[in-house]
Amino acid sequence: MLAQLTDGPKRKLVGLVSAENIPIRAHAPILDADGATIGEVTSGTVSPSLNQPIMLAYLPTSALATPGGRFRAQVRTATPEVT
Numbered sequence: 001m002l003a004q005l006t007d008g009p010k011r012k013l014v015g016l017v018s019a020e021n022i023p024i025r026a027h028a029p030i031l032d033a034d035g036a037t038i039g040e041v042t043s044g045t046v047s048p049s050l051n052q053p054i055m056l057a058y059l060p061t062s063a064l065a066t067p068g069g070r071f072r073a074q075v076r077t078a079t080p081e082v083t
Helices: 002-007
Strands: 012-015 027-033 037-047 052-062 071-074
Touching: 012 037, 037 071
Parallel strands: none
Antiparallel strands: 012 052, 027 037, 027 071, 037 052
């Protein structure tokens, strides 16, 4: 517990949105720019007010160093961009 307090969390739960109209559901992998899996979607749906897919995902804090980072989600054979 002390290590977590001094070093900070290794991953964070973040909200993501996709510009492409592909629903991204739980357990979909989140990929970095190189195509490596860096996280996983915990829940996702299509927002009725935004009319686009939204999701929550655990990502490493190192990947969140720059605000507005872009990632991809693996949904079957598609890889829509998420921000």
